[in-house]
Amino acid sequence: MSTGHEKCIHLTQVASLQPPKLSQSVHREECTQCFDDQDTAHGISVCLTCFNGGCLSSERHHAQIHWKKTGHLFSVDVKRVKKEMNEKSSGQRAEGSEPPLKMTKLAILEEHDEDKYDYLTSVRCWACDVLIGANDSSKIPSLISSVLTSPSSARQSEVKAWEEEILPCEHTLKLNQLPLSAQPIAEAGAAACSSCDLKSNLWLCLTCGSLGCGRAQFGVTNGGNGHGLAHYHASGHSVAVKLGTITPEGNADIYCYSCDDSKLDSSLSTHLSTFGINLLAQTKTELSITEMQIEHNLKYDFSLTNEDGKALEPIHGEGLTGLRNLGNSCYMASVLQTIFALPEFRERYYALASTQEQDHAETCPELLPADCVECQMRKIADGLLSGRYAVPSPSHTTASSGNEATNPTTATFQQGLKPSTFKSLIGKSHPEFSTMKQQDSEEFLGYLVTVLRRDWKKRGGDDPTRVFLYTTSQRLQCTNCRKVRYRTDESEVLSVAVPAIEKERDSQTNKTLYQDVLLTQCIDSLLSPEPLEDYHCPSCKIPVGAVKQTLVSSFPSVLVIHAKKFQLVNWVPAKLDIPVILPDGDILEFSERHFGKGLQPGEEELPEDKPEASSPQFNENALAQLQAMGFPLIRCQKALLAIGNTDNAEAATEWLFGHMDDPDIDDPIQLTTNSASSAPGPSAEQISMLSDMGFTSAQAKKALRETGNDIERAVEWLFSHPDDTGDNDSGPAPTTQQTQPKTLPGSTVVPARYRLKAFISHKGPSVHSGHYVAHIRMPIPASNENDKMDVSMVVDSKDDQWVLFNDEKVVKADEESVNELKKLAYLYIFELV
Numbered sequence: 166m167s168t169g170h171e172k173c174i175h176l177t178q179v180a181s182l183q184p185p186k187l188s189q190s191v192h193r194e195e196c197t198q199c200f201d202d203q204d205t206a207h208g209i210s211v212c213l214t215c216f217n218g219g220c221l222s223s224e225r226h227h228a229q230i231h232w233k234k235t236g237h238l239f240s241v242d243v244k245r246v247k248k249e250m251n252e253k254s255s256g257q258r259a260e261g262s263e264p265p266l267k268m269t270k271l272a273i274l275e276e277h278d279e280d281k282y283d284y285l286t287s288v289r290c291w292a293c294d295v296l297i298g299a300n301d302s303s304k305i306p307s308l309i310s311s312v313l314t315s316p317s318s319a320r321q322s323e324v325k326a327w328e329e330e331i332l333p334c335e336h337t338l339k340l341n342q343l344p345l346s347a348q349p350i351a352e353a354g355a356a357a358c359s360s361c362d363l364k365s366n367l368w369l370c371l372t373c374g375s376l377g378c379g380r381a382q383f384g385v386t387n388g389g390n391g392h393g394l395a396h397y398h399a400s401g402h403s404v405a406v407k408l409g410t411i412t413p414e415g416n417a418d419i420y421c422y423s424c425d426d427s428k429l430d431s432s433l434s435t436h437l438s439t440f441g442i443n444l445l446a447q448t449k450t451e452l453s454i455t456e457m458q459i460e461h462n463l464k465y466d467f468s469l470t471n472e473d474g475k476a477l478e479p480i481h482g483e484g485l486t487g488l489r490n491l492g493n494s495c496y497m498a499s500v501l502q503t504i505f506a507l508p509e510f511r512e513r514y515y516a517l518a519s520t521q522e523q524d525h526a527e528t529c530p531e532l533l534p535a536d537c538v539e540c541q542m543r544k545i546a547d548g549l550l551s552g553r554y555a556v557p558s559p560s561h562t563t564a565s566s567g568n569e570a571t572n573p574t575t576a577t578f579q580q581g582l583k584p585s586t587f588k589s590l591i592g593k594s595h596p597e598f599s600t601m602k603q604q605d606s607e608e609f610l611g612y613l614v615t616v617l618r619r620d621w622k623k624r625g626g627d628d629p630t631r632v633f634l635y636t637t638s639q640r641l642q643c644t645n646c647r648k649v650r651y652r653t654d655e656s657e658v659l660s661v662a663v664p665a666i667e668k669e670r671d672s673q674t675n676k677t678l679y680q681d682v683l684l685t686q687c688i689d690s691l692l693s694p695e696p697l698e699d700y701h702c703p704s705c706k707i708p709v710g711a712v713k714q715t716l717v718s719s720f721p722s723v724l725v726i727h728a729k730k731f732q733l734v735n736w737v738p739a740k741l742d743i744p745v746i747l748p749d750g751d752i753l754e755f756s757e758r759h760f761g762k763g764l765q766p767g768e769e770e771l772p773e774d775k776p777e778a779s780s781p782q783f784n785e786n787a788l789a790q791l792q793a794m795g796f797p798l799i800r801c802q803k804a805l806l807a808i809g810n811t812d813n814a815e816a817a818t819e820w821l822f823g824h825m826d827d828p829d830i831d832d833p834i835q836l837t838t839n840s841a842s843s844a845p846g847p848s849a850e851q852i853s854m855l856s857d858m859g860f861t862s863a864q865a866k867k868a869l870r871e872t873g874n875d876i877e878r879a880v881e882w883l884f885s886h887p888d889d890t891g892d893n894d895s896g897p898a899p900t901t902q903q904t905q906p907k908t909l910p911g912s913t914v915v916p917a918r919y920r921l922k923a924f925i926s927h928k929g930p931s932v933h934s935g936h937y938v939a940h941i942r943m944p945i946p947a948s949n950e951n952d953k954m955d956v957s958m959v960v961d962s963k964d965d966q967w968v969l970f971n972d973e974k975v976v977k978a979d980e981e982s983v984n985e986l987k988k989l990a991y992l993y994i995f996e997l998v
Contacts, residue, residue: 173293175238179302182213182239184311190535191315192218192586193243197534198227198526200548200582208244210289211312212237217533227534230526232291239297241309244285284313336403336421337430342439343373349441350374356408360392365409365451368393368420371430372402374440379407397422404430409451411437413444418453427454477969477976479578480945483552487973489581494588495972496606499925499939500613501584502970503994505549506923506941507723509629514539514546538620541587548582555579555975581973591616606925606937607658607727607992614657618884619858633657633725634910638718638761643702643771645709650771651763653718655910660727661687663743679743681988684726684753687745692716692759703772716761719909720917724753726993740927740935744988751921751987753995760915781806781834790814796821799831806834809848809874847874855879863891912997919995927991938971940978940986 185191193211195202201220203209209218210228214237219228221242228240286309288297299305350356350369357364358378366379366389377393393405407418411433421428430436434444484506488498504510525539534540548554558580591613592598598612614630621628639652664687666680692715700711731740747753764770783805791801791814804817804824824830847869854876855865860883867889872878922942929935942965967978 172295173290173297173301175290175292176297176302179239179288179297179304179308182304182308184308185216185315189216189315191216191312192535193312193315194218195583195586196220196225196227197586198230198540198544199225200544200554201225203243203245208242208285210240210242213239213241213288213308213312215533216312217535227526229291231534234527234529235532238290238292240289240291241312242285242287242289243312246283246285248281248283286313331419331427331429333429333431334421334424334426336423337419337428340371340404340430340432340436342371342436345374345440350376350408358390358392360395361390363389367408368405369408369440370396370400370402371404371406371436373400375400375402376408377405394422404428406430406433406437407451407453410449410453411442411444411447412449413447415444416449420454477978479557479974479976480968481552481555481557481579481975482945483555484550484943485945485968485975486549486552486555487579487581487970487975488549489583490972491583491585491588492601493603494584494601495937496604496609497584497588498972499937499970500606500610501545502549502939503923503925503941503992504610504613505546506943507629507632507996509627509632509722511546511550513627513629514542515550535586535590538590538616539624541590542617545584545587554582558973578974603935606927607660610725610992611658615880615884619880622858622860622884630657631910632722635659635717635721635724636719636909636911638716638763640714640716640761641697641771642712643700643705643709644711645702645707646704648702648704648769648771649764651761653763653909657721658725658727659688659691660729661691663687663728663730663741663745664690665730665732665741665743677741679741681744681746683746683748684728684993685748687728688726688759703774717755717759718761718763719911719913720755720997721911722997723922724919724995724997726995728991728993730991740929742989745990747921747987747993752998753919753921755915755917755919757915760913781810784810784812787812787814787817791817791821794818797831799834802834803830809851809876811848811851811876851876851879855883861891864889865891867891918998920998921987921993922996923994924987924990925992925994926986926989937991938969940983940990941968941970942966943968945977 191211193203193209193216196209196218199220199222201207201209201222205220205222207221210221211218212228212231212235215235217231219231219240220226221228231237232240288299288305288309289295290297297305299309355364356367356376358367359376361378363378367376368379369376370393375396377396378391379389380391380394381389397403397405403421403423405420405422407420411417415433417430417433419428419430419433420426437444488494488501490498505515525543526534529537529540531537531540534544556579557577588598592600595612597604598609614633618628618630621630634655634657637654637656639654641650641652642648661684663682666682668678668680670677694712694714697711697713699708701707702709702711728745730743730745781802783802787805788801791804792798796804800821801817804820805811807820807824808816847866851869851874852862852865855868856862858880860868864883865879868879868882868886868891869876872882923939925937925939927935927937945966945968967980967983969976969978
């Protein structure tokens with residue numbers, strides 16, 4: 166590449182370039198189509214038109230592909246070089262220090278790394294293939310500065326995801342305080358719990374002034390004994406504030422026990438003065454709940470030692486790349502590592518030594534690869550499977566000392582990849598997965614399958630998610646007339662309930678221990694006949710008994726079993742450590758007794774149920790919002806019906822204001838039958854939502870009619886009926902005799918034998934907290950004399966070894982720990998053999 170403006174004929178166009186807007190993402194840290202970043206040898210080239218980041222690698226050259234696709238001429242090359250400095254000059258905010266501004270949101274603060282790194286930059290013109298110097302245009306320095314000082318796309322999404330808006334509730338707004346009967350409350354640090362001696366994590370009841378310690382926190386020493394919660398149960402006083410978190414700006418941890426959530430007290434200063442506390446004189450001395458959660462999750466770790474206390478061996482190579490924890494992203498990392506260990510996902514998204522990946526990069530319909538599901542899945546596949554990024558971290562710090570591991574005998578882990586762009590895209594608009602809160606890995610797997618299938622519907626090609634699809638056949642038989650009915654459903658995850666049978670209590674930890682449960686017993690229980698009482702038989706026309714049984718009518722290539730080992734405690738699912746014992750050799754077999762064959766010769770079908778009049782179901786969240794505004798219940802219900810029963814309270818409010826004078830606005834709602842034909846038509850908003858996913862208007866209308874205008878069920882219906890165009894939906898549904906038998910996904914061969922491929926484990930009190938890791942059975946390349954991974958020396962598949970993927974830490978798992986952790990797994994992934 167040449168240097169100098171004499172060869173650039175487009176130099177005058179630099180003046181028209183604009184700095185990034187606050188709403189724009191600047192991808193300056195990492196390529197949007199691979200994990201090459203600003204720290205690699207070539208750095209990253211950031212487009213000065215759309216601010217896409219592309220690598221300058223001679224093999225992948227994504228920056229050049231972006232120019233050819235978009236015609237955007239100019240970009241700035243960014244390479245970061247770390248400065249030499251001591252810890253005191255790092256400029257980081259002290260841990261636990263008080264945020265400077267009043268907050269109505271819980272959030273993390275933006276970090277700046279100008280003091281830690283030097284940046285080497287240059288502007289290039291792709292058409293002329295030249296570098297442009299800073300002196301060649303007066304605007305170049307300001308453009309470079311705007312790119313470097315704008316929050317990076319990864320950091321922008323992480324900060325936004327951590328934010329959690331706090332709102333007041335009726336209990337903080339209508340707080341009735343009792344006069345203080347004792348002496349004024351002591352300052353934080355001098356006060357103590359009224360029921361124990363704890364002087365930290367104290368919560369002041371804003372009703373009566375009682376001081377109680379907080380609840381015990383998993384993994385936190387001296388978190389509390391729960392006396393604040395006990396006071397609420399005894400008195401009914403809902404609102405409390407955490408001493409030590411109060412600041413002069415009015416920030417504080419306010420908790421409502423009735424709502425069981427953090428809340429905002431807009432009159433905090435007045436409420437504190439009742440107990441002799443001057444808001445302006447307060448100083449923050451303790452971490453808030455969110456700060457504690459962030460700190461805890463970033464430091465969370467599974468044991469990386471075997472039963473003998475020896476450190477597990479870190480490994481690197483193809484398919485052995487770790488994913489860095491973004492704060493609470495271990496649920497996502499464990500699922501991604503697992504699915505990319507499956508051949509179908511590797512073949513679909515990892516185009517090794519072929520032109521498929523490059524072809525998509527050049528023809529991708531999205532302007533920015535960061536907005537394309539296909540691009541991001543290919544990026545994750547390349548990052549995890551190529552082995553290019555599975556290298557020891559040059560600055561790995563040991564957990565024990567926090568110092569750089571300079572001893573050559575010390576185990577060195579990978580730096581790991583940051584899947585920030587992937588998480589931002591996949592979780593976009595989702596109320597849970599768009600946040601940095603811990604999530605359920607089983608729920609994320611189901612959601613990811615839905616997103617990928619939706620993208621496949623638009624794009625075509627192979628659908629790798631079909632490996633999870635199987636069908637169940639539900640058989641219902643009247644015990645009086647002996648007639649039967651069959652219903653077939655498609656699923657991706659087999660959820661089995663694990664019975665909790667208490668064995669004893671651990672004398673040291675006082676923890677309840679549970680009896681072992683066989684996995685085969687859980688499956689047999691799910692597929693066993695279940696008696697039904699008071700079944701209204703459409704043939705007998707009287708209440709009778711019936712028997713219902715679910716069987717498997719087709720088997721998936723990959724069977725995911727969800728072990729449900731939790732119970733609800735205060736409406737929060739608490740996980741139970743119930744040991745589940747797998748069959749010998751981790752081989753699971755389904756026989757004829759598990760197989761559903763459908764209607765058999767000699768069986769007579771039950772007639773269809775006649776539709777019964779029923780009351781419509783209303784969106785509870787939207788209904789509560791409308792009633793809180795003072796609208797009568799009947800009007801709120803009619804407004805929700807008018808907008809398709811969605812959770813859009815704003816649209817319902819507009820409908821109410823537009824129909825206030827309707828003469829029948831307060832008349833009772835007429836009951837409708839449960840038939841699809843009698844249901845109200847789908848709203849334009851619902852049809853538009855489905856059309857945005859790539860479905861036609863006819864398909865959207867039919868799906869909504871078939872599912873009673875339930876948008877989520879409609880999406881599922883569309884994915885399970887990919888060949889239905891919805892064009893011939895005017896007449897009645899064809900009879901069973903007229904319908905062609907549907908091809909079932911998966912295999913119908915019995916016996917069906919499965920071998921355990923992977924399992925995802927969870928450590929913590931709830932599936933929405935704690936930590937997830939994945940164990941995967943896979944071939945491991947051998948090491949040569951230089952201690953480098955030799956991918957040509959791969960063991961036979963029958964001798965696959967277990968590998969533990971714990972975020973960025975990838976290690977060989979020893980057999981003893983695998984056998985123990987298998988019993989406590991949350992998800993089991995079996996492959997058909």
